[in-house]
Amino acid sequence: xxxxxxxxxxxxxxxxxxxxxxxxxxxxxxxxxxxxxxxxxxxxxxxxxxxxxxxxxxxxxxxxxxxxxxxxxxxxxxxxxxxxxxxxxxxxxxxxxxxxxxxxxxxxxxxxxxxxxxxxxxxxxxxxxxxxxxxxxxxxxxxxxxxxxxxxxxxxxxxxxxxxxxxxxxxxxxxxxxxxxxxxxxxxxxxxxxxxxxxxxxxxxxxxxxxxxxxxxxxxxxxxxxxxxxxxxxx
Amino acid sequence: xxxxxxxxxxxxxxxxxxxxxxxxxxxxxxxxxxxxxxxxxxxxxxxxxxxxxxxxxxxxxxxxxxxxxxxxxxxxxxxxxxxxxxxxxxxxxxxxxxxxxxxxxxxxxxxxxxxxxxxxxxxxxxxxxxxxxxxxxxxxxxxxxxxxxxxxxxxxxxxxxxxxxxxxxxxxxxxxxxxxxxxxxxxxxxxxxxxxxxxxxxxxxxxxxxxxxxxxxxxxxxxxxxxxxxxxxxxxxxxxxxxxxxxxxxxxxxxxxxxxxxxxxxxxxxxxxxxxxxxxxxxxxxxxxxxxxxxxxxxxxxxxxxxxxxxxxxxxxxxxxxxxxxxxxxxxxxxxxxxxxxxxxxxxxxxxxxxxxxxxxxxxxxxxxxxxxxxxxxxxxxxxxxxxxxxxxxxxxxxxxxxxxxxxxxxxxxxxxxxxxxxxxxxxxxxxxxxxxxxxxxxxxxxxxxxxxxxxxxxxxxxxxxxxxxxxxxxxxxxxxxxxxxxxxxxxxxxxxxxxxxxxxxxxxxxxxxxxxxxxxxxxxxxxxxxxxxxxxxxxxxxxxxxxxxxxxxxxxxxxxxxxxxxxxxxxxxxxxxxxxxxxxxxxxxxxxxxxxxxxxxxxxxxxxxxxxxxxxxxxxxxxxxxxxxxxxxxxxxxxxxxxxxxxxxxxxxxxxxxxxxxxxxxxxxxxxxxxxxxxxxxxxxxxxxxxxxxxxxxxxxxxxxx
Numbered sequence: 042x043x044x045x046x047x048x049x050x051x052x053x054x055x056x057x058x059x060x061x062x063x064x065x066x067x068x069x070x071x072x073x074x075x076x077x078x079x080x081x082x083x084x085x086x087x088x089x090x091x092x093x094x095x096x097x098x099x100x101x102x103x104x105x106x107x108x109x110x111x112x113x114x115x116x117x118x119x120x121x122x123x124x125x126x127x128x129x130x131x132x133x134x135x136x137x138x139x140x141x142x143x144x145x146x147x148x149x150x151x152x153x154x155x156x157x158x159x160x161x162x163x164x165x166x167x168x169x170x171x172x173x174x175x176x177x178x179x180x181x182x183x184x185x186x187x188x189x190x191x192x193x194x195x196x197x198x199x200x201x202x203x204x205x206x207x208x209x210x211x212x213x214x215x216x217x218x219x220x221x222x223x224x225x226x227x228x229x230x231x232x233x234x235x236x237x238x239x240x241x242x243x244x245x246x247x248x249x250x251x252x253x254x255x256x257x258x259x260x261x262x263x264x265x266x267x268x269x270x271x272x273x274x275x276x
Numbered sequence: 277x278x279x280x281x282x283x284x285x286x287x288x289x290x291x292x293x294x295x296x297x298x299x300x301x302x303x304x305x306x307x308x309x310x311x312x313x314x315x316x317x318x319x320x321x322x323x324x325x326x327x328x329x330x331x332x333x334x335x336x337x338x339x340x341x342x343x344x345x346x347x348x349x350x351x352x353x354x355x356x357x358x359x360x361x362x363x364x365x366x367x368x369x370x371x372x373x374x375x376x377x378x379x380x381x382x383x384x385x386x387x388x389x390x391x392x393x394x395x396x397x398x399x400x401x402x403x404x405x406x407x408x409x410x411x412x413x414x415x416x417x418x419x420x421x422x423x424x425x426x427x428x429x430x431x432x433x434x435x436x437x438x439x440x441x442x443x444x445x446x447x448x449x450x451x452x453x454x455x456x457x458x459x460x461x462x463x464x465x466x467x468x469x470x471x472x473x474x475x476x477x478x479x480x481x482x483x484x485x486x487x488x489x490x491x492x493x494x495x496x497x498x499x500x501x502x503x504x505x506x507x508x509x510x511x512x513x514x515x516x517x518x519x520x521x522x523x524x525x526x527x528x529x530x531x532x533x534x535x536x537x538x539x540x541x542x543x544x545x546x547x548x549x550x551x552x553x554x555x556x557x558x559x560x561x562x563x564x565x566x567x568x569x570x571x572x573x574x575x576x577x578x579x580x581x582x583x584x585x586x587x588x589x590x591x592x593x594x595x596x597x598x599x600x601x602x603x604x605x606x607x608x609x610x611x612x613x614x615x616x617x618x619x620x621x622x623x624x625x626x627x628x629x630x631x632x633x634x635x636x637x638x639x640x641x642x643x644x645x646x647x648x649x650x651x652x653x654x655x656x657x658x659x660x661x662x663x664x665x666x667x668x669x670x671x672x673x674x675x676x677x678x679x680x681x682x683x684x685x686x687x688x689x690x691x692x693x694x695x696x697x698x699x700x701x702x703x704x705x706x707x708x709x710x711x712x713x714x715x716x717x718x719x720x721x722x723x724x725x726x727x728x729x730x731x732x733x734x735x736x737x738x739x740x741x742x743x744x745x746x747x748x749x750x751x752x753x754x755x756x757x758x759x760x761x762x763x764x765x766x767x768x769x770x771x772x773x774x775x776x777x778x779x780x781x782x783x784x785x786x787x788x789x790x791x792x793x794x795x796x797x798x799x800x801x802x803x804x805x806x807x808x809x810x811x812x813x814x815x816x817x818x819x820x821x822x823x824x825x826x827x828x829x830x831x832x833x834x835x836x837x838x839x840x841x842x843x844x845x846x847x848x849x850x851x852x853x854x855x856x857x858x859x860x861x862x863x864x865x866x867x868x869x870x871x872x873x874x875x876x877x878x879x880x881x882x883x884x885x886x887x888x889x890x891x892x893x894x895x896x897x898x899x900x901x902x903x904x905x906x907x908x909x910x911x912x913x914x915x916x917x918x919x920x921x922x923x924x925x926x927x928x929x930x931x932x933x934x935x936x937x938x939x940x941x942x943x944x945x946x947x948x949x950x951x952x953x954x955x956x957x958x959x960x961x962x963x964x965x966x967x968x969x970x971x972x973x974x975x976x977x978x979x980x981x982x983x
């Protein structure tokens with residue numbers, strides 16, 4: 042069995058990936074064949090002639106619990122100190138600051154009752170969902186977003202990133218962020234399996250969950266964090 | 277220019293009169309650290325003595341320091357420097373707010389924002405990284421602070437951080453705040469923004485604070501800091517017995533414990549055991565709602581909030597549905613005097629009592645009404661003085677004497693006397709909107725004493741708690757380590773806002789351990805007396821005073837929270853409860869790459885203390901600080917009486933001071949700073965030795981150096 046074949050079978054062994062793959066392909070996968078193996082994903086051609094990238098399943102994702110979050114933003118500074126050697130909110134891979142005052146939804150006439158510090162105090166952070174079919178990676182023209190072998194996280198290869206911002210635009214939650222100071226994209230790498238944000242959180246609000254657990258927390262009617270799924274976005 | 281770490285390197289100057297903005301170099305102020313230090317240097321260089329706070333020639337500096345935004349624990353403070361309208365000689369002073377404003381300012385690329393001149397019409401200032409625009413604020417003038425913030429954020433984006441004034445600031449009330457976030461207020465400078473026609477400053481930053489050291493170094497320091505940090509005010513002993521704790525103390529702000537909840541969270545969150553070694557429970561330690569508002573507040577607590585990069589959450593965030601009945605939002609947040617300031621206004625009637633069918637929850641509802649009013653209108657309480665003043669003026673017939681009869685009759689005194697906090701809705705509306713004569717209560721004690729002809733009985737009444745004729749009250753004064761707290765309160769032009777000593781002596785550790793640690797820092801355990809069992813002044817207490825003053829200015833310059841720092845103590849038995857007083861210097865060195873020892877950094881802060889003192893000398897036009905500035909009100913050194921007999925000072929059970937002893941103490945503190953022991957003014961030699969030769973030259977030319 043070739044390496045790429047093995048990878049493809051491994052992928053399809055995952056319930057979620059298989060489901061998404063089938064949905065995206067639009068037809069059955071019988072007859073799909075591997076055309077190219079890239080650093081980030083496997084390129085396959087479906088029966089009806091579409092080219093698709095298929096991604097290895099991530100081990101999991103970070104999820105924040107808005108009921109516990111106190112809005113201290115220690116996760117953000119710890120994240121960027123580890124990953125960028127500087128303290129920043131904008132390029133932090135976990136997004137608290139932008140939702141702190143008025144929630145994910147932003148200001149409304151009912152702000153005093155809505156999410157955020159100026160409303161009901163609920164602080165909804167957005168984290169990278171390490172999507173099964175990551176739009177950031179699919180959109181990257183430089184094949185700079187790859188799968189980390191150890192964690193399965195979708196990570197930016199800074200040597201390949203051309204700073205176009207396509208990943209930021211493509212992500213339904215705008216998690217991938219072009220660092221205005223370096224012109225390199227940043228996104229959650231799961232810190233080699235030892236997430237810094239979780240260690241810095243003083244209330245245990247942010248934690249690593251296996252992908253199956255994360256999916257339940259992040260999508261659907263029972264989702265507790267990251268706001269409701271954006272229309273059209275998929276795991 | 278070589279790379280700068282910690283500081284952004286840039287100061288934004290906004291000339292409101294011309295609408296022009298310019299960039300100044302932070303590094304020319306590096307001897308003054310940042311934040312408060314930069315503010316005082318700009319006041320010294322650019323605002324002439326005798327300037328009225330509301331004159332366009334006055335400047336207002338919103339400042340951050342090199343550690344702000346760096347992620348160092350408890351580094352989210354903003355220090356605002358300007359002249360103080362409440363001061364009878366319009367002395368210099370700082371006001372401070374927590375929240376997220378200064379961190380956003382740093383990320384936008386600015387160490388400080390200097391507001392100069394006066395805008396021809398109401399404006400707000402929009403700062404998006406290096407893009408600065410002066411915007412029309414006429415449409416939001418007159419609005420409360422909450423709506424103002426929403427209006428600005430709707431234009432700038434939800435991530436904007438806003439510092440704004442309410443009607444109190446617009447109307448140039450001396451006792452007005454500048455507020456940021458949901459509950460972070462800097463008291464005393466709101467009227468200056470009003471006088472400059474500035475409704476708000478709003479900022480959004482996509483940049484960063486650069487860190488000089490390897491990341492492993494700052495991560496290691498953070499880990500160490502997190503191991504020795506306590507609860508709010510660095511209280512390191514829990515309020516209840518805990519499996520991990522050797523001691524417990526009911527007065528502690530480390531209230532987290534099994535069975536105590538954030539009761540209005542969904543589902544409710546138990547604060548729990550809070551073992552100091554569990555980094556993921558540090559944010560549960562301080563359940564401040566029950567500390568500030570009583571056990572009844574537990575079920576209303578949604579969560580605890582606070583400031584950027586601080587794991588200790590000291591702002592209670594409550595959902596009080598009953599507030600909707602009074603046309604207010606149910607969500608309300610504050611801490612300490614943010615609650616007790618407005619609540620204190622109710623003291624004339626014996627405090628908030630059951631009202632309007634609110635039953636046992638009346639106190640929480642009443643606190644919510646009060647804090648909503650002051651936070652939206654932007655009224656400052658002068659550290660609780662407004663409440664003590666209302667009580668005194670009501671009881672002594674001052675209101676009846678000075679208010680026109682019609683106005684007096686229109687005030688709902690019955691609500692006040694019944695303990696119905698709906699009185700506050702009427703009261704703060706009159707005050708913030710400058711209605712009638714009553715609002716002058718917010719001129720501040722020094723001015724109101726002149727206007728309403730208040731005599732010595734006002735100043736010398738113990739329960740009025742006024743510290744000097746400067747018109748500011750106690751703030752951890754003689755009740756906090758006797759002469760140490762008492763003397764600290766003399767070196768300021770507003771309430772001392774100094775928690776350096778309080779975060780040490782308030783740790784709740786047994787006094788024997790505290791005395792040991794005091795001995796290590798100040799040279800003798802005699803630096804600290806047991807509570808309410810004081811001894812006479814000594815050299816070591818003077819060192820304690822100096823340390824507290826220096827670290828206060830250090831924290832407000834770095835900018836770190838002086839309500840948590842310094843880390844003199846820790847909750848760790850294996851460290852014998854020692855903290856580490858060199859941590860500020862270690863973080864400073866790591867973040868900025870400018871290596872400084874603890875003593876060297878303290879020296880920089882001492883320069884800021886001395887510059888502040890020189891500014892005060894220049895503003896008052898006299899070197900007689902001892903007689904004209906530092907002189908304490910008589911009640912402080914008048915013995916208490918019990919059964920008609922005086923309780924002698926320095927006996928157990930009294931905190932009253934003795935005049936000769938305080939006078940001696942002042943001299944000892946002057947000496948610690950190298951100032952003239954007779955007058956308390958900085959000397960030529962002292963100023964030159966600390967790098968303030970230009971200050972010495974100017975004071976000399978004005979005849980303001982001691983002989």
